[in-house]
Amino acid sequence: xxxxxxxxxxxxxxxxxxxxxxxxxxxxxxxxxxxxxxxxxxxxxxxxxxxxxxxxxxxxxxxxxxxxxxxxxxxxxxxxxxxxxxxxxxxx
Amino acid sequence: xxxxxxxxxxxxxxxxxxxxxxxxxxxxxxxxxxxxxxxxxxxxxxxxxxxxxxxxxxxxxxxxxxxxxxxxxxxxxxxxxxxxxxxxxxxxxxxxxxxxxxxxxxxxxxxxxxxxxxxxxxxxxxxxxxxxxxxxxxxxxxxxxxxxxxxxxxxxxxxxxxxxxxxxxxxxxxxxxxxxxxxxxxxxxxxxxxxxxxxxxxxxxxxxxxxxxxxxxxxxxxxxxxxxxxxxxxxxxxxxxxxxxxxxxxxxxxxxxxxxxxxxxxxxxxxxxxxxxxxxxxxxxxxxxxxxxxxxxxxxxxxxxxxxxxxxxxxxxxxxxxxxxxxxxxxxxxxxxxxxxxxxxxxxxxxxxxxxxxxxxxxxxxxxxxxxxxxxxxxxxxxxxxxxxxxxxxxxxxxxxxxxxxxxxxxxx
Ligand SMILES: Cc1cc2nc3c(=O)[nH]c(=O)nc-3n(C[C@H](O)[C@H](O)[C@H](O)COP(=O)(O)OP(=O)(O)OC[C@H]3O[C@@H](n4cnc5c(N)ncnc54)[C@H](O)[C@@H]3O)c2cc1C
Ligand SMILES: [Zn+2]
Numbered sequence: 001x002x003x004x005x006x007x008x009x010x011x012x013x014x015x016x017x018x019x020x021x022x023x024x025x026x027x028x029x030x031x032x033x034x035x036x037x038x039x040x041x042x043x044x045x046x047x048x049x050x051x052x053x054x055x056x057x058x059x060x061x062x063x064x065x066x067x068x069x070x071x072x073x074x075x076x077x078x079x080x081x082x083x084x085x086x087x088x089x090x091x092x
Numbered sequence: 093x094x095x096x097x098x099x100x101x102x103x104x105x106x107x108x109x110x111x112x113x114x115x116x117x118x119x120x121x122x123x124x125x126x127x128x129x130x131x132x133x134x135x136x137x138x139x140x141x142x143x144x145x146x147x148x149x150x151x152x153x154x155x156x157x158x159x160x161x162x163x164x165x166x167x168x169x170x171x172x173x174x175x176x177x178x179x180x181x182x183x184x185x186x187x188x189x190x191x192x193x194x195x196x197x198x199x200x201x202x203x204x205x206x207x208x209x210x211x212x213x214x215x216x217x218x219x220x221x222x223x224x225x226x227x228x229x230x231x232x233x234x235x236x237x238x239x240x241x242x243x244x245x246x247x248x249x250x251x252x253x254x255x256x257x258x259x260x261x262x263x264x265x266x267x268x269x270x271x272x273x274x275x276x277x278x279x280x281x282x283x284x285x286x287x288x289x290x291x292x293x294x295x296x297x298x299x300x301x302x303x304x305x306x307x308x309x310x311x312x313x314x315x316x317x318x319x320x321x322x323x324x325x326x327x328x329x330x331x332x333x334x335x336x337x338x339x340x341x342x343x344x345x346x347x348x349x350x351x352x353x354x355x356x357x358x359x360x361x362x363x364x365x366x367x368x369x370x371x372x373x374x375x376x377x378x379x380x381x382x383x384x385x386x387x388x389x390x391x392x393x394x395x396x397x398x399x400x401x402x403x404x405x406x407x408x409x410x411x412x413x414x415x416x417x418x419x420x421x422x423x424x425x426x427x428x429x430x431x432x433x434x435x436x437x438x439x440x441x442x443x444x445x446x447x448x449x450x451x452x453x454x455x456x457x458x459x460x461x462x463x464x465x466x467x468x469x470x471x472x473x474x475x476x477x478x479x480x481x482x483x484x485x486x487x488x489x490x491x492x493x494x495x496x497x498x499x500x501x502x503x504x505x
Contacts, residue, residue, distance in 0.1 A: 001398040002390070015400055019389040021344070039490040043342035043433050047331035049393045072345070072393050 007080040008062045020055030022046050023067040024087065049073060051090045055083065104377070105199070111278055112285030118292050118317050122150045124472060125310055125319040127297045127333060129153025130162040131273070131458065132450055133325035134280040135465025136472070137289045138196070143466070144473035147288035150319075152312060154296035158277035161327050162458070164427035166350045166384040168363055168372065169459040170207040170268035172227045172234055177483040177495050178436065179230035184480055185463030186267060192462060198279030200271045201377055207268030207363040208237065208246065210412075212257040216368050219499050224263045235264040246362050248415050255411055257369050270363060270374050270382075273458060280465075300337045306445040307337070323448045323472050328393065328428030330451035339443045341451065342489050344431045346387040347397035348455050351405075351424040355379035359415065369408035380422060383409060387429065387455065397426040429454050434494040439467055439481040448472050449486065 002014035022045040028037045046052065052072050057065045069078030069091055078091040124140060126133045129151050140146045153159075169189060171182035193200050211220045227234035239251040239259045251259045281291055292314070299311035301318070309318035324333045334341045356379050365372035373383045385405030388397040402424055410417050432438060432452030437460070439450045450468045453460060467481035477485065488494055 001400050014398060021391075035490050040340075043489045044340045045342075045344060047344050047391060048335075049329070049332050049345075052391055054391070070390070072391050075392065075394060 002075060002077075004056060004058075005068070005077050005080060006056075006058045006061060006064075007066050007082075008064055009058060012058065012061055016058060016060035017056045018059050020057055020065065023053040023055050023083070051078065053087060053090075111282040112291060115290045115292055118150055118152070118290065118295065118312075118314055121318045122290075123148040123320050125149070125317060125322045126151045126325055127310070127322065128160070128325040128327065128329075129157045129281075129291060129293065130160045130325065130327055131158065131277055131280070131461040132327070132453070132464045132468070133323075134158075134277055134284060134291075135461050136323055136325055136450065136468040137291075137465075138280045138284040138287075139465045139469035140473060141284055141287035141289055143469055146473060149284075149288075150290045150292055150317065151284070152295040152297055152310070152317075153291070153293045156293050157281060157291065158274055161427040161429060162277050162461075163274045164350065164425055165273055165458040166372070166374070166382050167270040167273050167458055168207060168268070168365070168374065168456075169202075169271060170265050170363075171459070172207075172209075172223065172232055172263065172265045172268070173497050174223050174226050174499060175495050175497065176230060178497055179227070179232055181463050181467065181480045181484070182460060183230070183232055184466065185460045188462035188466065189271070189459075190267075192276075193279070196279045196283040198275070198282060200275045200279055202269065202271040203377070204267050204269040205362050205374075206245065206264060206266045207365065208242065208262045208264045210242070210249075210262045210364065210366040210368075211260050212366065212368040213260070217260055220261065220263050223499065227263075227265075233265055233267050235266065237262040237264050246360065246364055248359055248413050249364065250412055250414055257366075257411070259412075268363065270376075272377070276461060280461075297333065298336070300444075300447070302337065302444055302447075305443075307447040321446045321448070321472050323450060323468060324442075325450045325468065327430050327451065327453065327457070330430050330449065334442070334449065337442065337444055337447060341438065341449070341486065342433050343438075343451055344391055345393055345428050346390070346431050347392045347394065347426045348384070348387045348429045349397040349401055349424055349426040350382065350384040351402060352376070352383075352422050353381040353416070353419040354422050356381065356419060360413075364412075366408065366412060369412065371405045371408040371412065373409060373413065381416065381419065387431065388426075393428055395426050395428055399424075431455075433489065435497040436495040437464070437484050438486050439464065440471055440477050440485040441475075442486065446475075
């Protein structure tokens with residue numbers, strides 16, 4: 001089980017959280033977006049082998065969403081940050 | 093089980109030392125390179141040789157043969173999916189299974205012991221009955237079972253109405269069943285190698301030679317290899333390869349776990365799935381109970397999952413099968429599966445000419461090993477999809493013609 005660093009509550013068990021998949025997905029311009037742009041928005045998410053910027057919500061705790069870097073090979077967590085704020089650099 | 097006998101109920105034959113000649117150094121040039129030596133890569137190579145007469149093929153595998161999901165799955169085989177497109181490809185697969193051991197000349201322990209899918213709520217009943225009727229229309233063998241009929245076929249199921257998720261009915265596909273996954277890989281590998289296919293293990297593709305929108309070969313840890321055509325059949329690593337080739341695919345890689353018990357007397361002679369309580373069980377030829385659960389929630393390439401997922405699955409198993417209560421867990425493991433948005437595969441062309449992709453089988457591609465290879469081989473050989481995989485293209489995520497199998501794909505397969 002992952003040990004997830006909630007920026008508000010500290011490290012807690014994974015079972016207190018829900019996963020929100022990749023971070024930094026922006027809604028396209030509704031009036032002008034092409035089918036390709038909609039497709040990208042709806043279906044395409046990064047799937048890197050290594051560091052991944054993703055969202056979690058601490059459902060059984062403070063109930064707040066946050067973004068975090070996590071390594072998909074080692075499951076190690078990097079820095080957390082608030083949604084739609086400047087993303088910290090991808091950890092080395 | 094209270095008293096466990098460790099009797100081997102089926103003796104497996106001994107293996108020969110080598111099934112094919114291992115080629116360590118790849119040739120400089122091939123007609124076709126297949127990336128990935130799992131079931132689907134091997135079956136693609138086999139049908140390219142068998143159906144299309146193309147034998148100058150290399151299957152490049154970064155690890156060892158079938159070390160990915162192929163020898164980690166729980167081997168459930170069935171074809172009772174919801175939509176016509178799925179019925180087409182999965183039923184073709186089941187028909188190929190029915191003759192496969194004879195065709196490739198290798199034992200695979202294919203056993204048509206039936207696959208049952210339980211319903212536990214009113215909405216579950218409705219969804220399953222819709223599926224049952226859809227299967228009927230598509231000429232796929234399908235039966236509707238009452239709880240009592242469930243009990244007749246599988247006496248160990250608890251059909252007591254007083255449990256949290258009572259058994260209210262089930263669909264049953266008698267032609268469904270299991271096979272021995274590693275033997276399937278070896279059978280395809282041997283038959284392909286006998287026709288001249290090179291199987292190269294320990295060879296990782298690290299890049300592509302793409303010029304003017306067309307692939308001309310791959311870069312590997314063993315040096316560059318040229319090819320007229322390249323097929324990516326890399327399951328959980330498909331996104332990594334697609335990104336190396338310069339395009340995105342709608343795939344997420346997630347851990348999927350399974351487990352086996354110690355060897356027990358044969359008590360369970362069919363396959364039972366329950367999507368609602370999240371467990372499925374068969375009993376292998378040697379006697380171990382084989383169970384699987386859902387995926388872990390997050391993206392991962394670590395080939396392992398969380399123990400709480402196993403815990404959840406075993407809680408469900410014990411309510412459904414009280415007889416399992418005292419059984420010991422022998423082993424758990426995980427594989428990394430390629431989850432697509434509509435729980436259906438992607439088999440077809442890519443934005444790069446002569447580069448083809450086969451991915452998105454997620455939690456349920458073992459059953460499709462024959463048809464996946466069959467249609468992929470056709471697509472690579474002719475440059476056009478076979479009618480059975482035409483709908484499973486990458487473009488459907490732009491056109492919106494999804495093939496939503498979340499219901500029928502069930503728990504995990
Ligand atoms: C626990 C579990 C249970 C499952 N249960 C079922 C089931 O009951 N029924 C069912 O139908 N399906 C089931 N599945 C799904 C099924 O196993 C997969 O859909 C199927 O095996 C995928 O195709 P494959 O065999 O080709 O994949 P894999 O065996 O994963 O093959 C892909 C290969 O590509 C190689 N590769 C990746 N990147 C590179 C590279 N860059 N260079 C060279 N090689 C590379 C990998 O090493 C790997 O060997 C299950 C899966 C898991 C994990
Ligand atoms: Zn919190």
